[in-house]
Amino acid sequence: MFEHFSWKEILTCSMVLFAVIDIIGSIPIIVSLKKKFGRIEAEKAAIVAGLLMIVFLFVGNKILNFIGVDVNSFAIAGAFVIFIIALEMILGVQIQRNTEATSASIVPIAFPLIAGAGTLTTTLSLKAEYHDINIIFGIVLNTIFVYVVLKSANWIERKLGTGTLKVVEKVFGIILLAISIKLFTANFAQLFQTYVHF
Template identity: 80%
Template sequence: MFEAFSLKETLTATMVLFAVIDIVGSIPIIVGLKKKFGKIEAERASIVAGVLMISFLFIGNKILKLIGVDAYSFAIAGAFVIFIIALEMILGIEIQKNTESKSASIVPIAFPLIAGAGTLTTTLSLRAEYHDINIICGIILNTIFVYLVLRSSNWLERKLGDGTLQVLQKVFGIILLAISIKLFTANFAQLFSTYVKF
């Protein structure tokens, strides 16, 4: 497993997940939750989110086999989800409605804010192109970064300001849009060659 480690793949997986999780863009939401509930358990939320992502990376394929869906089809579906998330970030619109919860640690921070449907779909979509060890490293790096952001959310909000946060959100949205198109084209080609025999 470790012989498949690639720094390039790890960095790419890290950046993809970083863009999807969009923890920097979520700082205003996190600060709002902190004001509402008084305290955010950064350690608990980060660990649960990381475990959810790694678990889905391995269990996800078994679930797919159980329902009779191949990895390429799922990766294409994931590309559509990432595409929608990117549009939300770029255009500043809300397609997926967030539900409110009485807890501010596991729900809604660990799930669905960090390890939501888009993030879990992305981890499995990445598996179609990258080795597991590189995706796991990407998840761990993002989990550490999420923890640091959760711990210093008030300080970051004061330093960055709403204008900078909006710019960062749009930049990561454009990166995400390009990634979704790449995922779609690469997996569609594989799916087409699998099912269409000349």
């Protein structure tokens, strides 16, 4: 497994997941949840979100095989989801995340705020392009970062300010848009070659 270890792949996977999770852009939501519930269980939320992503990375493929969908097709579908998330970030519109909070750890922070449909789809889409070990490291790095942000959300919001947070969100939105196009073209090319050979 470790023979496929690559810092370049880890960095790419980390950046993709960081942009999709958008924990920085979610700080205002986290702060409001903290005010509502008193405190946020950062450890539980981060661990559950990380485990959800890792489990889906391995089980997701089996689910796809069961329903007869190949990884490339799923990756293309994932590229569309990432594309929509990127548009949300750039244009400042909300297509998802309208979830009613019932607790301040697993729901709605671990799921769907961190490890939501977009993140899980992205995790599996990355599998079509990168090695598992590098995706796992990317997930772990993001889980650690999520934990740090959850622990210091109020401080980050005070230091950066709403304006800076919006700029960061839009920059990562553009990066995510480019990644979604790359993911689409790479997997579409592979699908096209498969059908041509048939």
